[in-house]
Every structure is written in structure tokens, then in C-alpha cells.
Amino acid sequence: MLITIEGIDGSGKSSLLNGLKEELSDLDVIYTREPGSTWIGEQVRRGIAENIDPVAEALLFCADHAAHLGEVIRPSLKDNKIIISDRYTDSRFAYQAVTLKKILPEPMKWLKEVHEGWTIKPDRTFLLVLPVEEALIRLKKDRDKPEHFECGNVLEEVLNNYLEIAETDPERFILIDALKNKEEIIKFVADCIRQMPHKQKKYL
Numbered sequence: 001m002l003i004t005i006e007g008i009d010g011s012g013k014s015s016l017l018n019g020l021k022e023e024l025s026d027l028d029v030i031y032t033r034e035p036g037s038t039w040i041g042e043q044v045r046r047g048i049a050e051n052i053d054p055v056a057e058a059l060l061f062c063a064d065h066a067a068h069l070g071e072v073i074r075p076s077l078k079d080n081k082i083i084i085s086d087r088y089t090d091s092r093f094a095y096q097a098v099t100l101k102k103i104l105p106e107p108m109k110w111l112k113e114v115h116e117g118w119t120i121k122p123d124r125t126f127l128l129v130l131p132v133e134e135a136l137i138r139l140k141k142d143r144d145k146p147e148h149f150e151c152g153n154v155l156e157e158v159l160n161n162y163l164e165i166a167e168t169d170p171e172r173f174i175l176i177d178a179l180k181n182k183e184e185i186i187k188f189v190a191d192c193i194r195q196m197p198h199k200q201k202k203y204l
């Protein structure tokens with residue numbers, strides 16, 4: 001079972017994941033993230049830090065996703081594990097549709113085509129919905145957070161993309177009001193995960 005957590009920078013994804021580790025400690029869960037912790041993930045972070053060409057950056061994120069699928073997602077699904085990923089494909093759809101906007105005529109269409117045929121769709125996605133101004137306040141408090149997208153306008157567009165994507169797939173998405181307190185959010189998501197039917201599926 002593949003569960004993903006999405007939202008703009010500072011929306012509380014890492015906090016939620018950490019909380020779930022405790023709340024779901026009796027379950028055998030694989031926690032993972034994109035960009036990943038492999039050498040490709042390191043190159044993605046380097047690309048972000050050095051503000052590289054947006055197409056190069058988008059393709060690095062895709063390469064990282066391919067490695068993530070090969071190294072973590074597919075093997076864990078084969079073992080019938082519960083996987084919870086901090087960011088996944090929707091991050092590309094939400095963020096790169098903005099960064100590629102001035103380069104490609106239809107970035108979202110391009111991004112969907114690039115992923116077609118090899119990615120694996122999550123069973124459930126929790127989207128933390130937080131107003132950009134609150135995210136910026138939270139991020140300012142965290143000095144160690146990347147500042148790549150700490151520009152309100154970009155995050156505003158990213159948030160809108162997320163909401164549009166969620167609208168097209170209401171069965172997969174659960175929207176969370178990220179203004180609620182951490183404990184309440186963690187408890188709600190943990191309960192949702194416990195209630196999900198965990199059936200054996202066949203994956204490539």
C-alpha cells in the first residue's frame with residue numbers, strides 16, 4: 001500500500017511523518033521521501049541549491065523518482081509493506097508545472113507524459129493545505145529549511161496546482177487543514193491509514 005504526503009514547503013509534512021512513526025509504531029511501515037537519500041537525491045539537492053536550468057532540474061527529480069521506485073517502492077510493494085512517502089510524483093506536477101511554465105507551452109501535460117508507463121500511482125495521498133503566508137512564517141522560524149521556493153508567488157501557484165490535481169482525483173486525495181494542531185493532524189491521518197484496506201496487489 002503506497003501512501004504519499006504532499007503540500008507546499010513548510011506545510012508540516014516532515015512533522016506529520018515523524019508523528020506517524022510514533023503513532024503507527026506497532027505497524028510495519030517503510031518511511032521514505034523524495035528527493036531521496038541516494039546519490040541521485042544528493043544531485044537533486046545540489047541542483048536546487050545551485051539554481052540549475054529548470055528542465056535539468058525537472059529531469060533530475062524524475063531520475064530520483066525512478067531510482068526511488070526501483071530501490072524502495074517496488075520491492076516494498078512486492079513485500080506487501082505499507083509505504084509512506086514524504087513527497088512523490090504530485091510534487092513534480094505541482095512544482096515543475098510552475099518552474100517550466102516559461103519554457104514549455106503545456107508543462108503539466110509534459111510532466112504527465114514523462115511519468116507515463118513507469119511510475120506507480122499512490123493508493124492514498126494526504127495533502128496538507130496551508131495558506132502561503134502561514135507557510136512563510138513557519139519557514140522563517142526554521143533556519144535550516146531550503147529557501148529555494150520561499151517566494152510567496154511561486155508557492156501560491158504550487159498550492160493552486162495541488163488543489164487542481166486533488167480535484168481531478170478525489171478518491172485518492174484527502175485534504176488536511178494544516179492550520180490545525182500537529183497532534184490532531186497526526187491522529188487523523190494515522191486513523192485513516194489504519195482504516196485503509198491493506199490488500200495484496202500485483203505490481204510490475
Ligand SMILES: Nc1ncnc2c1ncn2[C@@H]1O[C@H](COP(=O)(O)OP(=O)(O)O)[C@@H](O)[C@H]1O
Nearest residue numbers: 009010011012013014015138142178180181182
Ligand atoms: N500543525 C502545525 N501547526 C503549527 N506549526 C507546525 C505544524 N506542523 C508543523 N509545524 C511547524 O512548521 C515548521 C515546518 O514544518 P515541517 O514539518 O518541517 O514542514 P515541511 O516538511 O512540509 O516543510 C516546523 O517548525 C514545524 O514545527
Ligand SMILES: Cc1cn([C@H]2C[C@H](O)[C@@H](COP(=O)(O)OP(=O)(O)O)O2)c(=O)[nH]c1=O
Nearest residue numbers: 008009010034035061087091092095148149
Ligand atoms: C520531490 C520534489 C520536490 N520539489 C521541491 C520542493 C522543495 O522546495 C524542495 C525540497 O523538498 P523537501 O526537501 O521535501 O523540502 P520541504 O521539506 O521544505 O518541503 O524540492 C520539487 O520542486 N519537485 C519535486 O518533484
